[in-house]
Amino acid sequence: xxxxxxxxxxxxxxxxxxxxxxxxxxxxxxxxxxxxxxxxxxxxxxxxxxxxxxxxxxxxxxxxxxxxxxxxxxxxxxxxxxxxxxxxxxxxxxxxxxxxxxxxxxxxxxxxxxxxxxxxxxxxxxxxxxxxxxxxxxxxxxxxxxxxxxxxxxxxxxxx
Numbered sequence: 001x002x003x004x005x006x007x008x009x010x011x012x013x014x015x016x017x018x019x020x021x022x023x024x025x026x027x028x029x030x031x032x033x034x035x036x037x038x039x040x041x042x043x044x045x046x047x048x049x050x051x052x053x054x055x056x057x058x059x060x061x062x063x064x065x066x067x068x069x070x071x072x073x074x075x076x077x078x079x080x081x082x083x084x085x086x087x088x089x090x091x092x093x094x095x096x097x098x099x100x101x102x103x104x105x106x107x108x109x110x111x112x113x114x115x116x117x118x119x120x121x122x123x124x125x126x127x128x129x130x131x132x133x134x135x136x137x138x139x140x141x142x143x144x145x146x147x148x149x150x151x152x153x154x155x156x157x158x159x160x
Contacts, residue, residue, distance in 0.1 A: 001029070001040060003031035003033065003034060003036065003038070004038055005031065005034055005036045005038070006031060006033055006034040006036070008031050008032065008033035008034065010031075010032045010033070011029045011030060011031050011032055012029065012030055012032060013027050013028070013029055014028045014029065014030055014037070015027070015028040016028075019041075020043075023043060023044070024041055024042060024043035024044075025041070025042045025043075026039055026040075026041055027039065027040045027041075027042065047096075047101040048060055048061065048101065049061035049092060049095055049096040049101060049102070049103060050101055050102045050103075051102075051103055051104075051105050051108065052102055052103070052104050052105065053105050054105060054106070058102070061092065061095070061096070061103070063088055063092060066088050066091065066108070066112070067084060067085070067088050069112070069127070070084045070087060070088065070112065070116075070123075070127075071084060072126070073116060073123040073124075073126040073127035074116075074119075074120060074123045077120050077122055077123050078120075079119060079120050079123060083119060087112065087115045087116075087119075090115075091108060091111055091112070094111075095107070095108065109131045112127060112131070113127060113128050113131060113132075116128075121147050124147070125140065125143055125144065125147070128143060129143075
């Protein structure tokens with residue numbers, strides 16, 4: 001590691017700290033030549049996640065693209081950006097850990113719809129309308145009616 005200030009190749013580590021739930025390490029370093037301090041980050045180099053589109057095309061997973069989609073769905077809604085970042089992190093971790101390194105776009109979309117459904121009903125309808133390609137007002141009405149219905153109680157046993 002070369003000092004970013006003077007280019008000297010030797011430094012000493014002052015502090016190491018785990019970040020991102022232990023997925024990376026931040027190290028505070030001091031250059032032995034000029035004495036300036038700087039941070040470095042280490043993380044495991046994982047196989048990049050590839051998204052398989054509906055038409056069979058493959059493209060690299062784009063965190064920023066997913067984050068933008070979530071932000072648009074949650075625009076002017078009381079949803080903290082930290083929660084949106086957590087959704088993106090969760091999706092990337094869950095799908096990125098697959099042996100194939102691939103995920104279907106439909107799987108990712110369903111996961112986002114599920115997360116938004118639990119987070120904010122308006123954001124859910126916004127995202128679902130684009131993701132599921134609503135063609136008429138009837139599809140919106142159906143989704144809103146399903147949201148308005150109370151969920152059925154979990155398994156109820158009847159004693160006869």
